[in-house]
Structures are given as structure tokens and as C-alpha cells.
Amino acid sequence: DAGITQSPRHKVTETGTPVTLRCHQTENHRYMYWYRQDPGHGLRLIHYSYGVKDTDKGEVSDGYSVSRSKTEDFLLTLESATSSQTSVYFCAISGTANTEAFFGQGTRLTVV
């Protein structure tokens, strides 16, 4: 299994509070991604990173920010959580673009 750890695995938070999700990898892969999964939508890309301090937006980036200060860590921040951000969040890694991607176990976030 690819060495990807997401934390926390489950979180309940209140509307308006900041939340940070962490993805840690031990594979030294260049690319890291954050996806969200909602019923009826499959997985949708939020943000991705193609190197330390190099990030770009995905399909559903509004309300989210990311940071990557080290190769192994990719953080996803919800500055002010809303109920529409209740979802399951997956981190993924790949060595280069257009190569096989591997996913973490997911973080279930509930915003009440």
C-alpha cells in the first residue's frame, strides 16, 4: 500500500470555525491532490500541488486553501467551515502527472 496518512479520520465542527486536514506521504511523490466525495458527484478535485510551495486550483476550490511546505505534507484548510463542506475528503499522490495515483483512506468531515 502507498504510504499515505490522512488526519484526522473523522471530525465534527461547527459552522464558521476553521478546519485543517492533513495529508502525509512517505513515497516522496511530487504530486499531491485533495478531492471531495459527495453522493451523486463521484470525486471532485479541490486543489493540487506539483511541488513544494507549488499549488493550483481544481474544480471546486472556493472556500478552500492549501499549503505545501514540505514534500511529504499537504494541508487543506477550510477558513470558515460551512454546512456545504460536509463531505468525505480524500488525499491522493502520484509521482508525476499522468501516472498512477494512489489515495488515502479519507477524512469524514461534518459541519453542524
Add this chain to the structure above:
Amino acid sequence: GIQVEQSPPDLILQEGANSTLRCNFSDSVNNLQWFHQNPWGQLINLFYIPSGTKQNGRLSATTVATERYSLLYISSSQTTDSGVYFCAVEYSGSRLTFGEGTQLTVNP
């Protein structure tokens, strides 16, 4: 952006039956992957198959890139095959785009 359509959306089988899942995509791709999401939510890599045919045990996959589709074959299905099967594609300038999946239920 690229469109990814999976069919059928739902499939119910008896244990031992065979099935074929289809993934159509609207543009040329550099990467195509099949995933199985088990009932616990974990995404398991099945195949990395931008073109050609691969087999892994009871599962096999074929991608015909020129005709923009991929097929996932499951033979002699088992209850542990239940879950959602996703196709995801990547094309120039994009990242993995997922279809909405096929929900497979295998009954004993």
C-alpha cells in the same frame, strides 16, 4: 472539461456471475484508472490502463483509446466484489476526473 460516463449506474448480481462495466470519455486521455471503493470507503487501485488490456486474477480491463472507452470485466463475482467501481481519466492539462461510478451488489 472532459466528460466521463459510466454504465450501468447500478448492477445486482448473484455470486458466480460475470459482469462488464463500461467507461466512456469525451477526449483523448493520457491516463485511465479503475478503482474499487469498498463498503468501508477505501479506494483501491485496480488498473492503470491508458490503453491495451490487463488482467489481475478474476478482473481484467481493456481500454480502446482511439474509440474513447474502457471496459472492466469481473468474472465469477464474489460478495467481496460489492462496492462502487470508478473510472477516472486524465488528459493534457488536467488532473484525474472521475465518473460517477457503478454501484455493484453481489448477493450470496
